[in-house]
Amino acid sequence: MLKIRNLNVHYGGISAVKGISLDVPEKSIVTLIGANGAGKSTTLRSIVGLVKASEGEINFLGENITDMETTEIVTKGITLVPEGRRVFDNLSVLENLKIGAYLQKEGIDENIKMVYDLFPRLRERSWQFAGTLSGGEQQMLAVGRALMSKPKLIMMDEPSLGLAPLIVNGIFDIIKEINKQGTTILLIEQNANKALKIADMGYVLETGTITIEGPGKELLMDQRIKDAYLGTSKK
Amino acid sequence: MMINNNRKLMRRSLTVLIIIAFASIIILLDTKTIGDNYVRRILNLGAIYAIVSVSMNLVNGFTGLFSLGQAGFMAIGAFTVAVFTVPVELREAIFYIVPQNPLVANIELPFFVALILGGLLAALVSILIGMPVLRLKSDYLAIATLGFSEIIRIIFTNMKTITNGALGINRIPGIPTMWITFGVAIVSIIFIVLLINSSYGRAFKAIREDDIAAEAMGINLFKHKVISFAIGAFFAGIGGGLLASLLGTVDPKQFYFTMTYNFLLIIVLGGMGSVSGTIIGSFVVTAGLEYLRIFDEPLTVLGVNIPIFRAGFRMVIFSFLLMILVLFFRQGIMGQKELSWDMIEGWFKRRKGLPKKGKVDKGGTI
Numbered sequence: 001m002l003k004i005r006n007l008n009v010h011y012g013g014i015s016a017v018k019g020i021s022l023d024v025p026e027k028s029i030v031t032l033i034g035a036n037g038a039g040k041s042t043t044l045r046s047i048v049g050l051v052k053a054s055e056g057e058i059n060f061l062g063e064n065i066t067d068m069e070t071t072e073i074v075t076k077g078i079t080l081v082p083e084g085r086r087v088f089d090n091l092s093v094l095e096n097l098k099i100g101a102y103l104q105k106e107g108i109d110e111n112i113k114m115v116y117d118l119f120p121r122l123r124e125r126s127w128q129f130a131g132t133l134s135g136g137e138q139q140m141l142a143v144g145r146a147l148m149s150k151p152k153l154i155m156m157d158e159p160s161l162g163l164a165p166l167i168v169n170g171i172f173d174i175i176k177e178i179n180k181q182g183t184t185i186l187l188i189e190q191n192a193n194k195a196l197k198i199a200d201m202g203y204v205l206e207t208g209t210i211t212i213e214g215p216g217k218e219l220l221m222d223q224r225i226k227d228a229y230l231g232t233s234k235k
Numbered sequence: 236m237m238i239n240n241n242r243k244l245m246r247r248s249l250t251v252l253i254i255i256a257f258a259s260i261i262i263l264l265d266t267k268t269i270g271d272n273y274v275r276r277i278l279n280l281g282a283i284y285a286i287v288s289v290s291m292n293l294v295n296g297f298t299g300l301f302s303l304g305q306a307g308f309m310a311i312g313a314f315t316v317a318v319f320t321v322p323v324e325l326r327e328a329i330f331y332i333v334p335q336n337p338l339v340a341n342i343e344l345p346f347f348v349a350l351i352l353g354g355l356l357a358a359l360v361s362i363l364i365g366m367p368v369l370r371l372k373s374d375y376l377a378i379a380t381l382g383f384s385e386i387i388r389i390i391f392t393n394m395k396t397i398t399n400g401a402l403g404i405n406r407i408p409g410i411p412t413m414w415i416t417f418g419v420a421i422v423s424i425i426f427i428v429l430l431i432n433s434s435y436g437r438a439f440k441a442i443r444e445d446d447i448a449a450e451a452m453g454i455n456l457f458k459h460k461v462i463s464f465a466i467g468a469f470f471a472g473i474g475g476g477l478l479a480s481l482l483g484t485v486d487p488k489q490f491y492f493t494m495t496y497n498f499l500l501i502i503v504l505g506g507m508g509s510v511s512g513t514i515i516g517s518f519v520v521t522a523g524l525e526y527l528r529i530f531d532e533p534l535t536v537l538g539v540n541i542p543i544f545r546a547g548f549r550m551v552i553f554s555f556l557l558m559i560l561v562l563f564f565r566q567g568i569m570g571q572k573e574l575s576w577d578m579i580e581g582w583f584k585r586r587k588g589l590p591k592k593g594k595v596d597k598g599g600t601i
Contacts, residue, residue: 071455
């Protein structure tokens, strides 16, 4: 579904992503793990066109989207749940969702109903300002907002960031549920353990290059990953 | 359910009553049955300020662009109306130092055509300015737009063959009825409210709240910023044109950047991101500045002349009131809310000390 070949991204003179290649098959969950500054967010931002790749190709459903504008890419069916939620604080939950459907011409009401069915909590808080929601609810809203554009591929940038463990579990359940309904997911996580458990494929990113890749279950067993990200071997 | 329906009916009829009352007051004022020219002037000015402030709020309060170019765009509208509506036969007397450029000297347009033309010219200039400037953010955008506003003014001061330079243009045909200012104000404000509630308006608000998230939703930031900026400039131009006609005279000095601060003051006072607040703010500020004139006149208490009561003292009082307002109502009069029946009922309930009902139904906005 999504194929990235030899992607390079620079911020000025600094190279953030150095020639990575990865595949996201249809209806799968693929996760990208790595430490801070490894280039995970940059990869997502370049897929959705918020930063431009300096080299390489991003291919979505057989189409080269490398140089497309964000508006076009979103229309093609990719959305990003940005890091740190970034809900629109002073707008109501409903308005937030409607903005998510900005490029949709019709079916907005059904979409809203679908999101509310997935997150009953948001229905209760429909008129509340997004800024007054709890962290977990804001994350639900960020995911719901992304679902409003009926994406084929939804990319999530650290959805568990800053949330209590119990709520993190809830978020991961929702990710699985969204995937079950047929949406492909590209997930970035620092919580490598949880992410790899639900992922079909995992990639490990270190300072801009992919060092390890393989099915999620296998990566969980991998000694290098255990040492570096899961922190289980030292005990 | 019955009670709810009754309440809705009551609200609706009250709204209609208020509109009728408002219209009859304007009719009475307009036919000179009540009030005097002074009151009419203040109300006309308030309506014009409302147009410009609401349009500025669209840019600053709803789209989150800190733009201070309003005076420049008003100047464009004002001079367009001035240049094209002054009767041709009077022009020689007005342009007595440098004759008017023959290209425009013989063109006389009906008021509304000139008014719309002024708005369109302002919008066109705003798009040209916006292309480079809207890539900037917050303070930088404010400085750049302020600079362009001054450039427009200076260009007008020097285009002597068209604008008569610093002498300005007088004998602009006046506004015959209050319905012109109020009519244009109502139409403009309704247009802006509809825009704000459309998907464009949501995109504007999304850009204000978080431009990165808005962009990730597929909103074209630059396009929407330019649209908002141009619509803001269009209505500023319209407001400027009405002002020229109301005052009967324009000269570039009126459009100093201090004028923009008046509008900034109105939207901060009324509430950034609230249309009804801005309208209230416009009339409060216009009327306030006038009725505080009592502080400008000498005051004698018990035969002693109080020395601080002199010309300009009202501005001290006004500034003092503003400081109090900013200290205690940081969000302005309305914040980001709009005046609605829910809100008014809320005030009454609070005043009577009754507990507020848990669930409030939406709608019923005036």
